[in-house]
Amino acid sequence: xxTVATTPARLRRSPAKHRTxxxxxxxxxxxxxxxxxxxxxxxxxxxxxxxxxxRWWPSKPALFVEVYNHxxxxxxxxxxxxxxxxxxxxLLAGLFAIYRRTPAARVLAxxxxxxxxxxxxxxxxxxxxxxxxxxxxxxxxxxxxxxxQLAAGFDVEWTSDAVTALIWHRLLCGRVPLTDADARDLxxxxxxxxxxx
Amino acid sequence: xxTVATTPARLRRSPAKHRTxxxxxxxxxxxxxxxxxxxxxxxxxxxxxxxxxxRWWPSKPALFVEVYNHxxxxxxxxxxxxxxxxxxxxLLAGLFAIYRRTPAARVLAxxxxxxxxxxxxxxxxxxxxxxxxxxxxxxxxxxxxxxxQLAAGFDVEWTSDAVTALIWHRLLCGRVPLTDADARDLxxxxxxxxxxx
Amino acid sequence: xxTVATTPARLRRSPAKHRTxxxxxxxxxxxxxxxxxxxxxxxxxxxxxxxxxxRWWPSKPALFVEVYNHxxxxxxxxxxxxxxxxxxxxLLAGLFAIYRRTPAARVLAxxxxxxxxxxxxxxxxxxxxxxxxxxxxxxxxxxxxxxxQLAAGFDVEWTSDAVTALIWHRLLCGRVPLTDADARDLxxxxxxxxxxx
Amino acid sequence: xxTVATTPARLRRSPAKHRTxxxxxxxxxxxxxxxxxxxxxxxxxxxxxxxxxxRWWPSKPALFVEVYNHxxxxxxxxxxxxxxxxxxxxLLAGLFAIYRRTPAARVLAxxxxxxxxxxxxxxxxxxxxxxxxxxxxxxxxxxxxxxxQLAAGFDVEWTSDAVTALIWHRLLCGRVPLTDADARDLxxxxxxxxxxx
DNA sequence: TGGTAATCGAGACGGTACGTCCCGTCTTAAG
DNA sequence: CTTAAGACGGGACGTACCGTCTCGATTACCA
Numbered sequence: 001x002x003t004v005a006t007t008p009a010r011l012r013r014s015p016a017k018h019r020t021x022x023x024x025x026x027x028x029x030x031x032x033x034x035x036x037x038x039x040x041x042x043x044x045x046x047x048x049x050x051x052x053x054x055r056w057w058p059s060k061p062a063l064f065v066e067v068y069n070h071x072x073x074x075x076x077x078x079x080x081x082x083x084x085x086x087x088x089x090x091l092l093a094g095l096f097a098i099y100r101r102t103p104a105a106r107v108l109a110x111x112x113x114x115x116x117x118x119x120x121x122x123x124x125x126x127x128x129x130x131x132x133x134x135x136x137x138x139x140x141x142x143x144x145x146x147x148x149q150l151a152a153g154f155d156v157e158w159t160s161d162a163v164t165a166l167i168w169h170r171l172l173c174g175r176v177p178l179t180d181a182d183a184r185d186l187x188x189x190x191x192x193x194x195x196x197x
Numbered sequence: 198x199x200t201v202a203t204t205p206a207r208l209r210r211s212p213a214k215h216r217t218x219x220x221x222x223x224x225x226x227x228x229x230x231x232x233x234x235x236x237x238x239x240x241x242x243x244x245x246x247x248x249x250x251x252r253w254w255p256s257k258p259a260l261f262v263e264v265y266n267h268x269x270x271x272x273x274x275x276x277x278x279x280x281x282x283x284x285x286x287x288l289l290a291g292l293f294a295i296y297r298r299t300p301a302a303r304v305l306a307x308x309x310x311x312x313x314x315x316x317x318x319x320x321x322x323x324x325x326x327x328x329x330x331x332x333x334x335x336x337x338x339x340x341x342x343x344x345x346q347l348a349a350g351f352d353v354e355w356t357s358d359a360v361t362a363l364i365w366h367r368l369l370c371g372r373v374p375l376t377d378a379d380a381r382d383l384x385x386x387x388x389x390x391x392x393x394x
Numbered sequence: 395x396x397t398v399a400t401t402p403a404r405l406r407r408s409p410a411k412h413r414t415x416x417x418x419x420x421x422x423x424x425x426x427x428x429x430x431x432x433x434x435x436x437x438x439x440x441x442x443x444x445x446x447x448x449r450w451w452p453s454k455p456a457l458f459v460e461v462y463n464h465x466x467x468x469x470x471x472x473x474x475x476x477x478x479x480x481x482x483x484x485l486l487a488g489l490f491a492i493y494r495r496t497p498a499a500r501v502l503a504x505x506x507x508x509x510x511x512x513x514x515x516x517x518x519x520x521x522x523x524x525x526x527x528x529x530x531x532x533x534x535x536x537x538x539x540x541x542x543q544l545a546a547g548f549d550v551e552w553t554s555d556a557v558t559a560l561i562w563h564r565l566l567c568g569r570v571p572l573t574d575a576d577a578r579d580l581x582x583x584x585x586x587x588x589x590x591x
Numbered sequence: 592x593x594t595v596a597t598t599p600a601r602l603r604r605s606p607a608k609h610r611t612x613x614x615x616x617x618x619x620x621x622x623x624x625x626x627x628x629x630x631x632x633x634x635x636x637x638x639x640x641x642x643x644x645x646r647w648w649p650s651k652p653a654l655f656v657e658v659y660n661h662x663x664x665x666x667x668x669x670x671x672x673x674x675x676x677x678x679x680x681x682l683l684a685g686l687f688a689i690y691r692r693t694p695a696a697r698v699l700a701x702x703x704x705x706x707x708x709x710x711x712x713x714x715x716x717x718x719x720x721x722x723x724x725x726x727x728x729x730x731x732x733x734x735x736x737x738x739x740q741l742a743a744g745f746d747v748e749w750t751s752d753a754v755t756a757l758i759w760h761r762l763l764c765g766r767v768p769l770t771d772a773d774a775r776d777l778x779x780x781x782x783x784x785x786x787x788x
Numbered sequence: 789t790g791g792t793a794a795t796c797g798a799g800a801c802g803g804t805a806c807g808t809c810c811c812g813t814c815t816t817a818a819g
Numbered sequence: 820c821t822t823a824a825g826a827c828g829g830g831a832c833g834t835a836c837c838g839t840c841t842c843g844a845t846t847a848c849c850a
Contacts, residue, residue, distance in 0.1 A: 012816060012826070035314040040805055049828045054807065106313070112369050113310025116303065117232035126370060155392050162363060162386075169362030172309050173323060189355060193390050214796090237836060246797045251838070411822095429708040434810060443823045448812065500707065506763050507704025510697065511626040520764060552780060559760030560753060566703050567717060583749060587784050603800070603842065631831055640802045645833065 013056055020046045021053060025067045030103040034064070034110025061114040061121030064107050071104040074133055084144025085187050091136060092163075092183035100177045109171050134160050141191075150191070162190055218243045218250060222264045227300040231261070231307025258311040258318030261304050268301040271330055281341025282384050285360075288333060289380035292364075297374045306368050331357050338388075347388070359387055415440045415447060419461045424497040428458070428504025455508040455515030458501050465498040468527055478538025479581050485530060486577035489561075494571045503565050528554050535585075544585070556584055604647055611637045612644060616658045620694040625655070625701025652705040652712030655698050662695040665724055675735025676778050679754075682727060683774035686758075691768045700762050725751050732782075741782070753781055 024046035028037035039060055043050045057063040072095070079090040099105040108125075115122040127133065137160040144150040166186060170178055188194045221243035225234035236257055240247045254260040269292070276287040296302040305322075312319040324330065334357040341347040363383060367375055385391045418440035422431035433454055437444045451457040466489070473484040493499040502519075509516035521527065531554040538544040560580060564572055582588045615637035619628035630651055634641045648654040663686070670681040690696040699716075706713035718724065728751040735741040757777060761769055779785045 012824095014815090014826075017827080033314045038805060039807085043828095047828080049826095049830090050807080051809090051829090052827060055826075109313045110310075113313055115369060116306045116310055117230045122370075155386075158386060159392060161366065162359070165362040165366030166359060168366060168369070169358065172312065172365070173319075189352075189359075193392070211795090235836060236838085240797090244797080246795095246799080247838080248798090248840085249796065252795090256838095427708045432810060433812085437823090441823080443825080444812080445814090445824095446822070453812095503707045504704075507701075507707055509763065510700045510704055511624045516764075549780075555760065556753070556757060556780075559756040562763070563752065563756030563759060566706065566759070567713075583746075583753075603798095605800075605841095608801080629831060630833085634802095638802080640800095640804095641833080642803090642835090643801060646800075 017046075017048060017052060018056070021048060021056075021063075022067050022070050024048075025063055026071060026103055026107070029064075029067075029106050029110070034106050034113070039063075059118065059120065061111055061118050061124065064111055064114075065121070065124040065127075068104060068107045068111065071102045071107065072098050074136060077136060080140070080143070082147075084140055084147070084149045085191060087140040087143070088137075088163075088187045088191060089183050091140065092167075092186060093180045095167075096178035096180070096183055099171070100179075105171050105177075108168075112168065112172065134164075137163055144191075159190060166190070214243075214245060214249065215253070218245060218253075218260075219264050219267050221245075222260055223268060223300055223304070226261075226264075226303050226307070231303050231310070236260075256315065256317065258308055258315050258321060261308055261311075262318070262321040262324075265301060265304045265308065268299045268304065269295050271333060274333060277337070277340070279344075281337055281344070281346045282388060284337040284340075285334075285384045285388060286380050288337065289360075289364075289383060290377045293375035293377070293380055296368070297376075302368045302374075305365075309365065309369065331361075334360055341388075356387060363387070411440075411442060411446065412450070415442060415450075415457075416461050416464050418442075419457055420465060420497055420501070423458075423461075423500050423504070428500050428507070433457075453512065453514065455505055455512050455518060458505055458508075459515070459518035459521075462498060462501045462505065465496045465501065466492050468530060471530060474534070474537070476541075478534055478541070478543045479585060481534040481537075482531075482581050482585060483577050485534065486557075486561075486580060487574045490572035490574070490577055493565070494573075499565045499571075502562075506562065506566065528558075531557055538585075553584060560584070608637075608639060608643060609647070612639060612647075612654075613658050613661050615639075616654055617662060617694055617698070620655075620658075620697050620701070625697050625704070630654075650709065650711065652702055652709050652715065655702055655705075656712070656715035656718075659695060659698045659702065662693045662698065663689050665727060668727060671731070671734070673738075675731055675738070675740045676782060678731040678734070679728075679778050679782060680774050682731065683754075683758075683777060684771045687769035687771070687774055690762070691770075696762045696768075699759075703759065703763065725755075728754055735782075750781060757781070 021042065025037065025042045028042050028045055031037075032041075037060075039050060039053055042063075043053055053063065057066070077091050077094045079087045079094075081087055081090070111121055111125045115125040138156050141150065141154070141156045141159060145152065145154050145156065163186060167178070170182070218239065222234065222239045225239050225242055228234075229238075234257075236247060236250055239260075240250055250260065254263070274288050274291045276284045276291075278284055278287070308318055308322045312322040335353050338347065338351070338353045338356060342349065342351050342353065360383060364375070367379070415436065419431065419436045422436050422439055425431075426435075431454075433444060433447055436457075437447055447457065451460070471485050471488045473481045473488075475481055475484070505515055505519045509519040532550050535544065535548070535550045535553060539546065539548050539550065557580060561572070564576070612633065616628065616633045619633050619636055622628075623632075628651075630641060630644055633654075634644055644654065648657070668682050668685045670678045670685075672678055672681070702712055702716045706716040729747050732741065732745070732747045732750060736743065736745050736747065754777065758769070761773070
């Protein structure tokens with residue numbers, strides 16, 4: 001009878017379903033790859049109606065952005081040992097470990113793919129290991145500069161992008177998984193400038 | 198039946214149609230993006246039956262590998278000025294010019310996307326600006342090492358990959374097109390090691 | 395719980411809501427047609443939860459049976475003038491007037507449609523202008539026979555069905571609404587046997 | 592190369608599939624009823640893609656109009672014995688036999704249902720046993736008038752509609768199938784005017 | 789120069805997934 | 820403790836392309 005809805009009756013998504021769907025999506029990628037993972041299949045795998053997925057995520061990329069964030073929680077990767085090289089190595093090693101353990105790498109690669117034509121996905125991907133999470137890279141580097149461990153003119157921005165770029169290149173192109181050695185190598189080459197052996 | 202005679206069994210495929218299809222494919226990407234460019238649409242645009250496309254290319258990625266090679270002819274990018282930095286800058290500037298003029302960048306990005314799930318596409322992409330065309334990068338670099346312009350231990354392989362990675366990152370992620378300035382910057386940072394300003 | 399006491403266990407269903415829903419259902423049919431009138435839409439139109447409708451009516455046809463009975467109250471159509479032809483003409487003219495004024499005809503046609511597959515609807519429809527309301531037709535006719543105005547052997551049952559059949563045919567098939575002239579014509583042809591002009 | 596399509600390349604629908612689909616549709620109605628017969632189910636039953644149905648029929652009613660015409664071929668019902676009562680009885684008996692043997696009656700009832708909201712279906716239904724096929728009824732009746740077997744002023748049009756109406760009423764409402772006796776009864780009551788049996 | 793075979797456009801075909809709509813049931817918060 | 824609002828599993832909708840297939844109609848070689 002009241003003609004004015006007091007509160008907009010906030011959506012009451014079931015947290016359990018929510019998690020079930022994210023898990024089913026991750027499984028589907030692990031099983032069939034990002035591309036073959038269809039909304040229809042994920043719904044079936046989760047024992048959920050398709051509409052329940054479309055209700056909460058406007059598109060497949062949007063869903064997988066959340067899957068990625070779920071698989072790669074940013075907080076778990078922070079480190080501050082006092083040594084910028086150690087910090088970065090730890091960060092990358094942790095990230096690569098997740099990539100080896102979960103389908104996160106395939107998800108990210110798939111999102112990069114979608115980003116080409118889905119502007120929303122593009123934004124999300126830029127947040128995926130670029131803008132949003134760039135703090136993960138820029139903060140330790142900035143600390144390194146502040147501490148004097150890195151040269152005063154050190155280009156933190158460019159280096160962050162370069163690290164991201166090299167990782168993506170390996171994800172998209174590489175056949176072999178990323179290892180701790182790759183983390184060390186990346187730090188050595190890009191931060192210490194030891195390109196020439 | 199064929200007696201493997203003098204003429205190699207007469208290729209009936211008309212070169213004109215062949216080019217028409219490649220052009221239609223490029224147009225379709227320019228118009229709608231890689232993903233929305235369907236075989237069906239390309240066939241219609243080219244005034245050709247779908248089968249004619251499938252006769253010559255087993256899949257969409259296979260078609261676009263050829264489109265890419267058509268748009269970015271490797272020979273046009275060679276340079277040997279005697280200076281490795283100039284060579285590389287010229288190479289990259291030429292490449293970026295093509296990326297600005299044609300849908301080649303969108304094609305490459307699309308192929309990278311397909312590469313995630315289509316092994317044939319993956320191989321093709323690795324050839325697209327990695328293995329096959331890596332000579333484009335490794336040869337000038339090797340000359341630079343031989344000439345003494347680059348340090349003896351300079352890691353040509355890693356540097357080639359890094360250049361590719363950074364370009365891809367910009368293609369997949371960047372909003373702004375690559376320019377001559379970007380070519381200079383890349384050479385400065387990765388080859389001259391001028392990361393710190 | 396209910397002690398079958400003085401008051402019959404207090405009907406919680408508010409008569410106001412009840413009427414609101416019936417009205418919303420009628421409006422929905424008037425606006426979009428029987429088929430496009432969904433429970434979901436009626437609930438929204440009535441400002442009522444879907445459950446509230448399902449609580450009171452097991453199905454869409456069940457709801458519309460009540461809507462029909464609400465739009466076409468049987469008592470309003472009775473007449474006993476002493477002349478069977480006048481009685482029938484009055485009855486039909488009154489019915490047709492309702493059909494022109496309200497969506498009752500579309501509701502009945504829709505129910506006939508539902509009746510094909512919904513046994514409950516079928517029963518309801520047979521009551522809609524056949525068994526239950528047949529009294530409306532058979533009673534005046536029987537009086538006519540008793541009074542001697544119709545032949546002794548006059549088949550009241552068959553004639554009632556025939557009248558119903560012809561009306562339905564016009565409802566389901568006719569493009570033009572039923573008029574007073576149609577009422578007169580029906581009586582002339584079927585009761586007076588004036589088929590041959 | 593020729594810019595002018597010589598012939599509009601007439602559609603080449605496979606006659607075999609066409610028949611398979613009609614048969615599957617009839618079976619589906621027989622098995623589950625008109626309403627529960629979905630395009631999806633018919634396609635599966637026929638071993639055919641949904642698109643193949645949608646390619647040739649714009650809607651479910653359109654499909655079933657053709658199914659009805661296939662089940663009730665008008666030519667098979669003609670008769671001209673020289674006696675209008677015999678002709679009509681034969682026609683109706685033949686029709687009712689088909690209704691007992693095939694799901695044609697359920698199809699017609701379903702179409703009548705759809706006709707309420709689908710204008711195309713409405714047109715088709717009017718053709719189904721009214722306008723188009725009305726010749727089936729009007730022609731023998733007209734012959735009867737011409738022969739003098741029916742009164743000169745006999746209203747052929749009205750009688751045709753009345754016959755149709757009564758049949759439909761039985762189809763939509765009746766529980767028992769129509770029999771030869773019903774055919775005789777209909778002729779007796781409506782043509783011979785023996786209502787007062 | 790007329791046969792004959794391949795190649796072509798067109799598009800029908802079985803199929804899969806899309807994203808939407810509504811069903812009838814179940815859950816939650818506010819009154 | 821009832822109600823509106825609406826989330827939920829489910830199932831069909833009608834559409835878009837996929838990659839395969841079958842048609843005639845060119846077309847270009849060969850006899």
